[in-house]
Amino acid sequence: MNCAQMIKDIRCRLGLSQMELAGLLQVSFATVNRWENGRSKPAPAAMQKLRELCRSCNLQILEDQGLYHVIAIKEDTAYFEREEERISKKKALELFDTGMIDAFETGTFKGLAQIHGYLFSEIYDFAGKMRSVNIAKGNFRFAPVLYLKPALDHIEKMPQDTFDHIIEKYVEMNVAHPFREGNGRSMRIWLDAILKKELGQVIDWSKVDKEDYLLAMQRSPVKDIEIKALLKPALTDRIHDREVYMKGIDASYRYEGYNVYKTEELKE
Numbered sequence: 001m002n003c004a005q006m007i008k009d010i011r012c013r014l015g016l017s018q019m020e021l022a023g024l025l026q027v028s029f030a031t032v033n034r035w036e037n038g039r040s041k042p043a044p045a046a047m048q049k050l051r052e053l054c055r056s057c058n059l060q061i062l063e064d065q066g067l068y069h070v071i072a073i074k075e076d077t078a079y080f081e082r083e084e085e086r087i088s089k090k091k092a093l094e095l096f097d098t099g100m101i102d103a104f105e106t107g108t109f110k111g112l113a114q115i116h117g118y119l120f121s122e123i124y125d126f127a128g129k130m131r132s133v134n135i136a137k138g139n140f141r142f143a144p145v146l147y148l149k150p151a152l153d154h155i156e157k158m159p160q161d162t163f164d165h166i167i168e169k170y171v172e173m174n175v176a177h178p179f180r181e182g183n184g185r186s187m188r189i190w191l192d193a194i195l196k197k198e199l200g201q202v203i204d205w206s207k208v209d210k211e212d213y214l215l216a217m218q219r220s221p222v223k224d225i226e227i228k229a230l231l232k233p234a235l236t237d238r239i240h241d242r243e244v245y246m247k248g249i250d251a252s253y254r255y256e257g258y259n260v261y262k263t264e265e266l267k268e
C-alpha cells in the first residue's frame, strides 16, 4: 500500500479518528487529513512518532521502496524463533542427506539463494530473495540496496582456488548481506560447499568459538586476517561426516542465538 493508505490503515486498526491520531502525533487535524488524501507525507519526526505509536500497539510498519506493509507483531516471538530453528535446522539436515547441497551452484549468489530459499521457504516470505531494504548490525551498514546487485556480480567473479581466496569471497558476501535475515546461517553452508568442492575440506564449526567468530566477522570488512586465522585450524577433511555437519549446523545457529534444538534430534 502507499503512504496514504498505510496511515489510514493504522488509524482504522487502532480505532482512532483523524483528530485523535493528530493529537497523538502532535500534528494538526489538517495534516493527518492531507496525509490520508495523499497530498503530503509525514516528515521524518512524525514518521518516527507514528512508528512508536504502532510499536506500543503491537503493530509494525515495514517499508520497501516507498511501499508499506503494516503487520501485527507476533506476541510470542519466542515461539516463532523456536519454530524457525526447528524447521530450518531440519531443512539444513535434508540438504546434506539428500545430497542437494552438492547439486547447487557453488560460489555464486544463485547458489546462496538456493540454500537460503531451501532453509527458510516455510518461514520467511523473502526466502531466497535479494533484500530491497538497507540493513545494519552494530555500527556496520551492509551494502546499500542500490549497490547490492553490482556487489554480487563482483563477488561471483572472485577467485575461489585457495583457502585465502575463499575466505575473502565469504567476507565480501557478508558485507553484501543479500537477505533481510538468515545471512549468517545460509552463508556458512555456502562457504562449506565452496571449501568442499575446491579443497576437499569443510570447517568444523563446533571448533569455532562463538565470541571469537563474531568478533572476527565484525573486524572482517576492515581486516580479514582474524577470520582467516580462526577458521583455518578448524578445517577438516571429514566432508562426508554427518556428525561433523550436524554439530556444525548447531554451532552456526548458536552464533545467532538459536540454541533450543539439536539437529541430530530433528531427523524424521
Ligand SMILES: Nc1ncnc2c1ncn2[C@@H]1O[C@H](COP(=O)(O)OP(=O)(O)O)[C@@H](O)[C@H]1O
Residues within 6 Å of the ligand: 137, 138, 139, 140, 174, 179, 180, 181, 182, 183, 184, 185, 186, 214, 217, 218, 219, 221, 255, 256
Ligand atoms: N558488526 C558486524 N559487521 C559485519 N558482519 C557482522 C556484524 N555482526 C554480525 N555480522 C555477521 O552477520 C551474521 C548474521 O547475519 P544475519 O542475517 O542476522 O544471519 P542469521 O539470521 O543467520 O543470524 C553473523 O553471523 C556475522 O557473520
Ligand SMILES: [Mg+2]
Residues within 6 Å of the ligand: 181, 182, 183, 256
Ligand atoms: Mg539474524
